[in-house]
Amino acid sequence: MRVDVITIFPDYFGPLSLSLIGKARGSGLLDLEVHDLRTWTSDVHRTVDDTPYGGGPGMVMRPEPWGQALDAVGPGTLIVPSPVGKPFTQADAQALASLDHLIFACGRYEGIDQRVIDDAAARMPVLEVSLGDYVLFGGEVAVIVIMEAITRLLPGVLGNADSLTEESHAAGLLEAPVYTKPASWRDRDVPDVLRSGDHGRIARWRRDQSLLRTAARRPDMMAAYPPSSLDKADRKT
Numbered sequence: 390m391r392v393d394v395i396t397i398f399p400d401y402f403g404p405l406s407l408s409l410i411g412k413a414r415g416s417g418l419l420d421l422e423v424h425d426l427r428t429w430t431s432d433v434h435r436t437v438d439d440t441p442y443g444g445g446p447g448m449v450m451r452p453e454p455w456g457q458a459l460d461a462v463g464p465g466t467l468i469v470p471s472p473v474g475k476p477f478t479q480a481d482a483q484a485l486a487s488l489d490h491l492i493f494a495c496g497r498y499e500g501i502d503q504r505v506i507d508d509a510a511a512r513m514p515v516l517e518v519s520l521g522d523y524v525l526f527g528g529e530v531a532v533i534v535i536m537e538a539i540t541r542l543l544p545g546v547l548g549n550a551d552s553l554t555e556e557s558h559a560a561g562l563l564e565a566p567v568y569t570k571p572a573s574w575r576d577r578d579v580p581d582v583l584r585s586g587d588h589g590r591i592a593r594w595r596r597d598q599s600l601l602r603t604a605a606r607r608p609d610m611m612a613a614y615p616p617s618s619l620d621k622a623d624r625k626t
């Protein structure tokens with residue numbers, strides 16, 4: 390997978406050289422390049438922002454540098470983290486993980502001139518995505534989160550691909566509690582079923598725990614959970 394990130398803060402992406410993402414880059418599973426938006430400015434001050442038409446607080450990112458940057462690195466699927474974007478989900482991560490070329494545009498200030506998004510949408514798929522109902526200083530941290538969600542799904546990145554099937558959100562539920570040694574810790578014992586060796590009973594316990602946890606913490610997920618996967622008994626919450 391090829392990924393281009395365009396930002397005025399390239400140093401924000403140091404973390405993408407660490408751990409499993411760093412290994413994915415080193416092995417060639419992930420070809421990531423971070424670009425400084427100011428590369429595509431032409432004035433002595435390398436200006437990337439200006440005052441908003443219509444007035445209002447703050448500054449808006451100018452269209453010219455962005456247009457030239459996207460011309461240079463595109464086409465691909467353009468992902469723009471934004472407070473006004475569609476909520477980013479595990480399903481989005483899974484869909485994006487199957488693509489060949491992603492481009493991330495990191496906004497700052499009050500955002501990117503809308504014409505940049507509109508112009509890009511005429512030439513490539515554009516997704517404006519939000520991580521949640523809160524606002525960050527800019528898109529960089531969101532890109533790191535999205536890159537981690539996507540990269541861990543790439544074949545060969547996780548040592549044990551089985552981890553992907555049981556984890557939260559992968560099957561539309563929150564995962565069951567996990568335990569490891571010692572069997573007893575501060576007078577708290579591991580549930581006996583997990584030490585029974587009865588894999589069928591363990592699987593049923595884990596599914597029940599997932600359903601209970603999801604119903605208690607995420608009724609929205611439970612409401613969307615495929616009815617084909619639940620019999621009537623399961624729906625009691």
Ligand SMILES: OB(O)c1ccc2cc[nH]c2c1
Pocket residue numbers: 470471472495496497498499500501519520523524525526527528531
């Ligand atoms: O909350 B966010 O994901 C986000 C994304 C981009 C910009 C640009 C200026 N503020 C931003 C916030």
